[in-house]
Amino acid sequence: MLDILSAMALGDYLSRGLGQIGLEFWQNVSRDAFLNVGMEYKNSNRFWEQVECREVESLAGKEQRFCDSNRQLDKDIIAHFGSATPDAKYYLLHYAAGWDSNRNAVPLLLLHGAGLDATSFCDVFALGYTGLQQQLVELGYRVFALSFSHPHGDNYYQALQLADAISRVRELTGAPQVDVLAHSKGGLAAWIYLAGLAAIPYNGEVRRYIMLGTPNGGTDFAFRNPMFNYLIYISGSNGVMAWDQILSLGSLVDCSKQAIYHDGCFPGQSQMLARWDEEFALDPLQQDWWSTYYGGFGLISHSRGIDAAIQDGGYCIQKLNQHGLPPEIELAVLAGDKHFLNCFPGEGSAPSDGLVLVDSVLNTDGLMREGAQLLEKTVLPLNHLELLFARGVGRWVDRQLRD
Template structure:
């Protein structure tokens, strides 16, 4: 047992056991061919697009009037031609999402289908091609090989409102139950996606949205900031990477400065920031914010570290501060803290302890997976205080990205679903 910042983890390293072959198991080479070459497939009339990864993709739309338009920067629009074809636009409305059907979705032997929920910036393809070059096999292949009926969701907006994402998840679960006949679905959710999934099973909803339908058996949270995060305000040097605006999706991340001294002159950068009263391009990120400086002291080596975090004018920036940004995001995490997971849901939590994500300013102000502090990812008290059963909570020596595809993480997830 390992304790980090008061959070107890089971800290595990293990060799992967040899598992018996499953009737639908595919060899690694067969899966690589699935990734690199489009397999033959029959498209249903309501599944207009097919990528090289999936058996089929279905556009699902909730036509109720609960969704408001969401703004897209150019680098936030969908770029994959098949996804754009499926959505019929690179910037879809908030009530639309894509449901991806993995090979074997109608042949798996396990009783509970699995819905894979991605975090910010990614689409569902990350679950089959995590390195986005066909060289690594994702969690979806592992689950299919073990007899699971696997589905995944692509959200309309990469940083969308978490209330909207929660409704998208509710609609996806309903659809999966309909096509499989299953009573309940298991959800595996990464990072920001875990907060939206948690909101659904905690019945935290906006006006007009669906109440929790008791249709989730097990919620597996992977690298999810259960206490929120303050990464954007804690590391303001990142602002220089995101200004000026670029169309490359690599730079699709929010600023926390509303003014920046750039090229010797002051420029208004608020439209690219977390503040929702300007461009509001990152509504779901503003909802994740939570001040954590009392648990993890700030580094004074960051530019304008104090005024960035607490608000004010610094040498090279102006910031409203994290509390104002969280307030503009509706103090979402504070509200979620008071909404425990429904007692009918079983919960498993996986956190990472390696802050070594390539080409990223990794979180170094305390133990983390490079993005999320381990005590935030490993927090479970707010989830289980309503009676939900905690199945397991584990800290693995992996970074935030590796948690969705590394062999140890895959085995842990298989065990969590057993």
């Protein structure tokens, strides 16, 4: 791992010395490892019958900071918002074909994860796969999806956007309840709302809740895997870093805007954090492994440490696990255990989907605390992104939603 990071550091130095061509080369290498993270998407409107920009008045004036790497990139989504950096009070509600006519009367609302948007359920990163949205429409579901205004936004803000979206879907369809399917980080916004921790009360509007790759026990990925911090920095990808300073061209560069702490632009990320170092050992062969996780200066970086970041996130995972879902909700949880992302190894210190530990996804004790009914917990041989389009996931979701 030292050799890999040293090569990357040398690549950074040479690319900047060689100018724009060299820089673009190393950015492309890094972005390929992340399955084209950071690309601009065009013509996503073709996946939707209609897209509506909604406003949540209680979020008016709330701070929502962006940096160059995490603003909206989808050109059609930018057009619907009217900005690549929309205010916190806005979100988009997407209507799939058959939303008012398909045979399954209970509407299904899809929530995306960090760095994504509703189109991720259709063709994530333009990889060309048929996503869960199309699969579920073909199976007869009345599908809606939500695009949060900030790809890494505050989960409490996003819980309010979700509450408004549920109300709007019920108004459109006349359905007394909806089903909610959340991928990754989107599951925390849903948990906040359903557990009554949002600024407005939950009123029994959800029948079934499906979670795909959500870190229910929290995640320490950015701190456990220092190499990915360098990849994110080099590529300018839409990802968060545990480092707030990084060595570049012989000097420490301030990268706190892209870091996971309170003065960065990724508030929802610190809310997902939890320590897993006692369950799964850290890799001492990784560059700056100790300073990244516990805080301090390493050879090429500075980190404030995971405990500081957890505090900045308000101990969100800890609070959530003290508040379960209402007893009338039926819950199903799916994890992946394929840790390769594209041809690049992701989280490998324990079984994972490349980004989230299997044990974290399957940690449902907190969710079930109030008596919610667990339908199924399943592990499939998929990585974190394949949860959005694999045919086996579509069949699994169909089984959970069928009466």
